[in-house]
Amino acid sequence: MTAISSRNDMIAALHEAAEIEHGLLLQYLFAALTMKQQPDEGVTPEEFARLRQWKGIILGVAVDEMGHLGTVCNLLAAIGSSPHFDRPGFPQTTGYYPFDFELLRFGDEALRRFVAAELPRGGSVSDCLQDPILKSAFALELVPEVPPYEYVGELYEHIKTGFRDLPEDALFIGAPTRQVDNEWSVEVDMRVVTGRASALAAIDDLVRDGEGTSTRRVQSHYGKFCAMWRAYRDAPFEASRSVVRNPRTRASRGGPRPEETMITEPTALAVAELFNATYAVMLRLLAQFFTNAGESDAQRNALRQASSQLMSAAIRPIAEVLTALPVSAGSNDMAGPPFELYLPVLVPPEPRNRWVTLFECIDDVIEAARDVGTSSATVARVAHVGETMSVLKRTLQVAARSGG
Amino acid sequence: MITLFFKGWFQCRLATDPDPHDERRGVSGYVHAYAGEPDLDRLIHWQPPPFSRAEAPAVGVTVQRVSVDGGDVANHGLIGARVSLLDNAKFEGRNGVIADDGKEPIYPFHLRVQTTTGILLQRQIVPYDPDYPFAELLALALQVGPDVARDVAAQTGISDLKAEWRRRVGVLQTLADAATGATKVGLGERIAVLSRWLAAPRSPSQFFGARMTYDYALRSLPVVTGWSATLGGTPAADDEWRVRFWLGGWDADTLCGFCDGVLEVPTTLAPQAPPVGSRDDDRDSLMRGDS
Numbered sequence: 001m002t003a004i005s006s007r008n009d010m011i012a013a014l015h016e017a018a019e020i021e022h023g024l025l026l027q028y029l030f031a032a033l034t035m036k037q038q039p040d041e042g043v044t045p046e047e048f049a050r051l052r053q054w055k056g057i058i059l060g061v062a063v064d065e066m067g068h069l070g071t072v073c074n075l076l077a078a079i080g081s082s083p084h085f086d087r088p089g090f091p092q093t094t095g096y097y098p099f100d101f102e103l104l105r106f107g108d109e110a111l112r113r114f115v116a117a118e119l120p121r122g123g124s125v126s127d128c129l130q131d132p133i134l135k136s137a138f139a140l141e142l143v144p145e146v147p148p149y150e151y152v153g154e155l156y157e158h159i160k161t162g163f164r165d166l167p168e169d170a171l172f173i174g175a176p177t178r179q180v181d182n183e184w185s186v187e188v189d190m191r192v193v194t195g196r197a198s199a200l201a202a203i204d205d206l207v208r209d210g211e212g213t214s215t216r217r218v219q220s221h222y223g224k225f226c227a228m229w230r231a232y233r234d235a236p237f238e239a240s241r242s243v244v245r246n247p248r249t250r251a252s253r254g255g256p257r258p259e260e261t262m263i264t265e266p267t268a269l270a271v272a273e274l275f276n277a278t279y280a281v282m283l284r285l286l287a288q289f290f291t292n293a294g295e296s297d298a299q300r301n302a303l304r305q306a307s308s309q310l311m312s313a314a315i316r317p318i319a320e321v322l323t324a325l326p327v328s329a330g331s332n333d334m335a336g337p338p339f340e341l342y343l344p345v346l347v348p349p350e351p352r353n354r355w356v357t358l359f360e361c362i363d364d365v366i367e368a369a370r371d372v373g374t375s376s377a378t379v380a381r382v383a384h385v386g387e388t389m390s391v392l393k394r395t396l397q398v399a400a401r402s403g404g
Numbered sequence: 405m406i407t408l409f410f411k412g413w414f415q416c417r418l419a420t421d422p423d424p425h426d427e428r429r430g431v432s433g434y435v436h437a438y439a440g441e442p443d444l445d446r447l448i449h450w451q452p453p454p455f456s457r458a459e460a461p462a463v464g465v466t467v468q469r470v471s472v473d474g475g476d477v478a479n480h481g482l483i484g485a486r487v488s489l490l491d492n493a494k495f496e497g498r499n500g501v502i503a504d505d506g507k508e509p510i511y512p513f514h515l516r517v518q519t520t521t522g523i524l525l526q527r528q529i530v531p532y533d534p535d536y537p538f539a540e541l542l543a544l545a546l547q548v549g550p551d552v553a554r555d556v557a558a559q560t561g562i563s564d565l566k567a568e569w570r571r572r573v574g575v576l577q578t579l580a581d582a583a584t585g586a587t588k589v590g591l592g593e594r595i596a597v598l599s600r601w602l603a604a605p606r607s608p609s610q611f612f613g614a615r616m617t618y619d620y621a622l623r624s625l626p627v628v629t630g631w632s633a634t635l636g637g638t639p640a641a642d643d644e645w646r647v648r649f650w651l652g653g654w655d656a657d658t659l660c661g662f663c664d665g666v667l668e669v670p671t672t673l674a675p676q677a678p679p680v681g682s683r684d685d686d687r688d689s690l691m692r693g694d695s
Binding site: 063309317391393 | 421422423424425426428430431432436438439440499500501502528536538585586589590592593601
């Protein structure tokens with residue numbers, strides 16, 4: 001990446017940052033959601049206690065990444081652009097990013113990648129583990145071309161320089177009312193950006209969360225993943241279910257590629273498609289919330305609450321059901337949440353149609369959850385998700401009717 | 405009018421945000437099922453549950469006092485009666501989708517008052533909208549503040565939960581030293597969590613001094629058995645029963661809280677025709693024993 005010298009350069013860099021934050025949080029979520037859920041899944045009580053602690057830490061980091069994605073959207077809004085929730089599908093191993101983006105179950109390989117993703121500038125994976133053997137497996141060094149940046153923090157340094165160098169009055173044309181604050185039901189740390197100083201502070205915050213500082217690494221994502229990786233390497237055990245790599249319901253263009261795994265068992269396929277549709281609803285809610293087309297504060301609050309609640313009330317339960325379903329008939333390997341986007345994340349410009357199309361998407365999820373969830377006892381939890389989604393829709397309908 | 409004043413400890417082993425409401429072991433919320441413990445189930449137990457943690461208070465909501473037409477009746481036959489929730493009552497907040505924290509409805513709400521001598525009063529809420537039965541079940545308010553905290557402390561006998569936790573850690577450590585297997589691991593987990601909470605400026609101890617208030621009208625067909633006119637008139641068949649109570653004093657370690665409430669049962673002076681059966685087809689038992 002060359003120096004950022006225009007608004008469009010900045011938008012492009014922030015889109016890249018949004019895709020990285022989004023992609024990382026999904027990889028973290030995937031790994032956490034593949035972890036064993038019951039003490040009777042072939043682990044000792046001590047191992048279960050340990051894996052639960054790790055799962056909690058990874059989910060916490062994923063929540064941080066949600067906040068980072070929101071902050072990047074605030075940066076985009078501050079310079080007069082739109083939020084960016086689209087991203088390439090998994091797996092993403094083409095060198096588009098300086099490290100591989102794949103959905104991997106919790107284990108040594110996933111942890112190694114997590115450490116790589118959060119590496120402080122100038123660091124190496126072996127610094128974390130002090131194990132030189134691992135260096136050859138370090139994804140950074142497999143990228144065929146010299147990447148434009150090698151560390152996430154380096155990308156943010158480019159962005160920071162751009163914010164410092166571009167004329168402030170001309171750059172920050174976004175309405176302050178489009179900024180999103182921290183009022184979420186989970187502890188999401190999202191920074192409001194109204195000018196150069198707050199933009200620079202927001203970027204510092206993103207980098208500090210990820211790589212920490214030279215004197216404070218332990219509480220950073222990098223520090224947490226290093227500690228987890230070392231503990232796991234010292235006493236390894238099967239902490240995750242046997243979930244396949246990069247599960248998909250549809251082959252990628254030109255695929256399926258070797259690193260993709262097609263879900264073919266009918267129930268697993270139906271639940272995976274339901275998962276993707278629910279994930280799309282969540283992004284759709286976020287997109288409508290972040291792009292205000294005249295919605296009232298109450299309506300926007302309902303959108304925000306719904307998107308946040310979906311994570312616990314739908315995304316995670318459906319994903320956990322998936323990891324108990326065989327990926328193909330007779331297989332011992334399990335399916336997992338594919339996080340596929342069948343369509344771009346777009347919202348109509350007409351205020352009324354934003355609600356109409358949103359409710360159509362939610363209705364599809366409710367109907368599919370009811371159909372799939374009543375098909376067998378093993379997926380009954382999915383039907384319960386559908387019931388909860390019906391209540392969520394009811395609340396949104398009340399908000400929609402309240403007028404904007 | 406017969407008024408029953410009831411109170412006592414309840415238990416509810418439920419996952420908390422941001423865990424899914426039906427999470428069974430607990431991960432990212434503050435409630436975990438520790439090693440050796442059964443899954444979390446969200447059931448609200450007003451009577452002794454099948455499993456309790458060491459050092460938990462004795463669960464049991466009972467009638468402590470009875471008044472008839474405003475006057476207290478000593479030695480009333482319902483004093484000491486057990487007050488229970490039937491049909492697997494749960495808090496149905498569902499991660500805020502149905503209700504915010506502190507406003508969670510109890511669903512279903514089917515109340516039973518029963519003595520060991522065979523007197524039984526039983527009635528439930530019939531939702532106006534069966535497709536959305538939660539509207540009239542939401543908590544009225546989440547009460548906080550010094551006055552509330554003082555009342556909770558007075559009722560529970562615990563004025564400083566953190567001091568109680570510190571004492572408890574010592575007891576649990578002794579138990580852990582003597583335990584083996586999953587029990588030992590579970591006690592270790594619990595001690596670690598309690599120690600972390602004790603060291604943190606903010607912890608779930610903050611919930612202890614708060615309480616959720618409820619006011620429910622029970623309008624299903626009542627079930628009354630073992631009744632005697634000496635108890636104070638006859639329960640009126642057509643009038644709703646009103647139950648008002650609060651749930652508070654939440655001890656996030658034992659997963660127990662305190663319940664304090666009142667059940668108002670309108671009565672008539674003269675015995676009247678038995679009410680018409682319950683939805684459970686329990687008609688035969690209605691008013692059985694009525695003198």
